[in-house]
Amino acid sequence: MSEEWSPVVTVLTPTFNRAGTLPRLYRSLLEQDLNDFEWLVIDDGSSDGTGELVAGWAAEARFPIRYRHQENAGKHVALNRGVESARGRYVTVIDSDDWYVPGALKRMLAVWDSIPAEQRNGFAEVQGLGATPDGVPLGRLPADVIDSDNVEIRMRYGMRGDAQGMLRTEVMREFPFPEDLGRFVAESLIWNRMARRYRTRYVNEVLAHKEYRPDGLTAGGRRHQVESSAAALLFQKELLSGHWPLPPRVKLRLYANYVRHSLHERIGPGRQRADAPSKLWWTLTAPIGLALYARDRRESGR
Helix, strand or coil, rough: CCCCCCCEEEEEEEEEECCHHHHHHHHHHCCCCCCCEEEEEEEECCCCCCHHHHHHHHHCCCCCEEEEEEECHHHHHHHHHHHHCCCCCEEECCCCCCCCCCCHHHHHHHHHHHCCHHHHHHHEEEEEEECCCCCCCCCCCCCCCCCCCHHHHCCCCCCCCCCCEEEEEEEHHHHHCCCCCCCCCCHHHHHHHCCCCCCCEEEEEEEEECCCCCCCCCCCHHHHHCCHHHHHHHHHHHHHCCCCCCCCCHHHHHHHHHHHHHHCCCCCCHHHHHHHHHHHHHHHHHHHHHHHHHHHHHCCCC
């Protein structure tokens, strides 16, 4: 395959010590009916033979496989390196313990083609549903097709659960993950930033299976947020300062966590209140945020 060859799609997989689950993802790529794609694996410092495993597949697969190793720095850094290296017009990110349903790549391209050509520059992504390993959808949309964004789809339409999408590579390059905020940066921080400028077309179809492992990032969500409180605080502030109408229960949770993570970052009450988008909401939720912060301290043994 020529070095100048550019596929339509880059399948991007950040991975860390997932030699046991990557074969399942590889098999799902073999079942795709799209030929015009590459698989780009960014290894975030694995020590379980991932490199040798991927090299074996690269020698036999009908599609190009590229492998890049980096010192362990976090999934968000691996995603940045992957997006920088992607050759496809589109990027679809899939974790190393997840896998596609047959035909998923071609189906996502078909959803892109369903957007009128003159409107496509206003869209960042097309997205379908994720499902449990045995095929139960993790969420459901109230319509077969909805044009929305990462915040509105949850606040207005009640979408829940992980999804599977395909993004324009040039849009992903517009919104790199910050790399100076700790080892964990929630992907929603970037998707929310995209939502200020771009739309997403959602379809009510399962495109990939999702598995939540005890040692995965999802399972350790609260711990990761505390360890990277600067990133968590930025997420709260940006969502609260956005243009979206947020339900009161969501505002309560966001403001409480704003207080909580501000305290982890040693930001005192005076500055918190001054910087808060709503001083009333800060006042109402400050006791809850303080209680959450105290719980974090107890659990960490500090």
